[in-house]
Amino acid sequence: MIQSRSETIFQVAINICLSFMVLMVIIPIWLLIAGSFTDDSALISGGYGLFPKVFSLSAYEYLMFKSKDILNALGISFFITTTGTAASLIITPLLAYPLSRKDFTARNAVSFFVFFTMLFNGGIVPSYMMWTQFFKIKNTVWALMIPNLLMNGFSVIMMKNYFAQNIPAELIEAAKIDGGGEFYIFYKVVLPLSLPIMATIGLLTAIGFWNDWTNGLYYVNDSRFFSLQNLLNRILTNVQFLASSTEISQRAVNMKLPSVSIRMAIAVVGVTPIMALYPFFQKYFVKGITIGAVKG
Amino acid sequence: MADGSKTIWKRQIPLFLMIVPGCLYLIVNNYAPMFGVFIAFKNIDYAKGIFKSDWVGFSNFTYLFKTADAFVITRNTVLYNLAFIVIGTVTGIAVGIMLSELRGSVKLKFYQTVLLLPYLLSWVIVAYIGYAFMSSDIGLLNNAILPALGLKPISWYADYKVWPFILTAVNLWKGIGYSSVLYLSTIIGIDKNLYEAAQIDGASKWRQIKNITLPMLKPMVIMLVILNVGRIFNSDFGLFYQLPMNSGALYPTTQTIDTYVYRGLMQLNDVSMSAAAGLYQSVVGFVMVIAANAFVRKVSSENVLF
Structure with a gap:
């Protein structure tokens, strides 16, 4: 069966909508994860970001060993x-x-x-x-x-x-x-x-x-x-x-x-x-x- | 005959033994506190003990309803629930329909899996995420998003006016996966022949949704809405306690009956008042559930809960 044009538009529209929602769900959780991998002083001076400004594993090291x-x-x-x-x-x-x-x-x-x-x-x-x-x-x-x-x-x-x-x-x-x-x-x-x-x-x-x-x-x-x-x-x-x-x-x-x-x-x-x-x-x-x- | 029923009882002894642990648990965990509601009619004095504290009749209640708190907590609890019911139902149905219209089961599984993630997080974790966004000095909103839009930073945990929006948004964020999966399961159950017949008649997607999907969802929607109306006096303690981080400045818009009872009991040591508010919630909540059920019995008796 050939997909009609309106059907294709419909599929694209719902995929865009759902992808937008997926982003809204993922970004907050990602913010938490990114924060945990950021160097602490960079976090305090630069604030939270979606990508660690200075990558660091020290928080996890602390949790594991100290x-x-x-x-x-x-x-x-x-x-x-x-x-x-x-x-x-x-x-x-x-x-x-x-x-x-x-x-x-x-x-x-x-x-x-x-x-x-x-x-x-x-x-x-x-x-x-x-x-x-x-x-x-x-x-x-x-x-x-x-x-x-x-x-x-x-x-x-x-x-x-x-x-x-x-x-x-x-x-x-x-x-x-x-x-x-x-x-x-x-x-x-x-x-x-x-x-x-x-x-x-x-x-x-x-x-x-x-x-x-x-x-x-x-x-x-x-x-x-x-x-x-x-x-x-x-x-x-x-x-x-x-x-x-x-x-x-x-x-x-x-x-x-x-x-x-x-x-x-x-x-x-x-x-x-x-x-x-x-x-x-x-x-x-x-x-x-x-x-x-x-x-x- | 008497002998027959005696052997039936005897044969059922193992079944009775099976239910003992569960019933004991319900008696202790659920029924004993129901009889403990007498605390609301006493002036609790730990020195005298709960049973020997003085009876004060309804004075805890008269005192509670004289305060401004009683109105605020009732208003907040009811209004938030109404907003959550309307917004949650509409978006739940919309996302449920979108999921059902997807081509390809891999896509469906992906979207469904991701949208359900927030539902699995505890409110403490959600509060951490909230703090990462709203912390006044290092939060993402004040640090990156608001400046980029040319807006002034907001002191989120001190400004109670923004909280109705935050609480509604976060409640939607956490619950959207759950409600959409619920509606999706109903949509999947709809007879496929209906859609095929509509397609042959040349009905567009919108008309199919409007004339088939939505009417078929109606019983489920009615049932869930009424169930939620029955719970209109209950609030999600985690949402209203954790997310605002128990900040006093936010009480005008974040205090609900549940947080009020908690604070009375654990922070202000006002046990009697707290018990009065708790009993008020339980009794009105019970009446609401019974009324909601009676209403369902009238409009669509096959969906009646009990």
Whole structure:
């Protein structure tokens, strides 16, 4: 089929539009990366630029060899992301699977119990009081992992729908006739057929853990337990504090702020794991968005 | 019969065991704080403890609504949400349509992948990028872009008038990939025969979009808009807290209910007031969701959420 002229113009127009948007997305991220590779004094005298005025790797050298805080924060981020995601991928399908079974007596009641958490919440103040006063998780690594992030009603319902639509009831019946117990069936029949949804939910959960800074903001002020995001957040807060205070107080001097390029380098380290893995998980990520949109 | 139901229960014991950890988590993380809303009716005194603090009835609320803050935070939260809904929906649909019209799956994958990148960044990182643009002495805007256009530098973190535009732009930047992929998935589901028939009738691209794509997207648009209207009392804490770098000078245009609750609790130590604002948000938010759902039930019952 011959492309008509108007069709060609249309194609060119949408490609120009989309390329413009791609630039708008890339330039800000590139600015961050370029900053991290710029010599610090050049950055302070010449400001940020899209191309390093004086190329330098010293910020990364500093991160690799001289800074204990950053390696520690990186370790904590890895720990909460891996452990938290693993825990989440155990309790979420365990709750979702019985809800997908039509013969499960408590199905409707428990489904509502899960769904209601998506409609109403008590707000942050009661949660904060409970976690700090009753469970005393302030300044522990659990504070970064447990509140809010471990499981949510949304992913339970997504998983439940997947099980209901993709695991034939006959298959479960057949396994039962063969004498398999419920846990055995769940582990040997249901889970192997559910790898796509496990990958999707696991991915969204892992990104949630890696990117979270709010739990640290509320529950952690001891820098030994900072995740990378919390460390970045604390540095930015101090930068703002210095910018807003007119005289340089003793407190400001004590802060020992990392230089501008080192700050940018830490931020780059913060996004690198996600960016490096993104091409591989892109498929599941798009899938997650699409099935998430379908009603619960 | 009684014996039959007993064996059913017995056989289902493993299923009940499975849901125990998840249910326990929801009870602690979600339900316990719901009962904790009584804090809003107390004058919290840490020395006495939460349970023994004095009851004060609705006085936290009357006090909250007497301040100018209550109006400002409500106005900001609602107006920003309205702006985000309108702009986000229109651009999401436009980009979704452009993606669907692309020739070649490699191109589609490339654009889609790049546009989704900002969605993967944490708000802390976005704040760093914002600072690289808007820092008053070394930021790209004041240093390079504004001088090139012959404009005077702006002190971005002190001038609250520019922030409605910044926040709207950044929100769009971060969310455009997500919403366009959502609409794209609906467009892909449209029956291809409709377009072929239109082509045979000689309909132009614009007419196809206007008369096929847009009407087919309508249910999805209605559903998403209503969902977002249901969340109109919630704001993205990261956007409003991180991006303005918690700068006090910007509060008139950056303070929302969520940042107000945070500051009351963590910075001003005004727990009771903070709890009152939080409960106000939860209750009005709940009513909005229920109302939005009732509205969907009326206009298109197949899209009802619950």
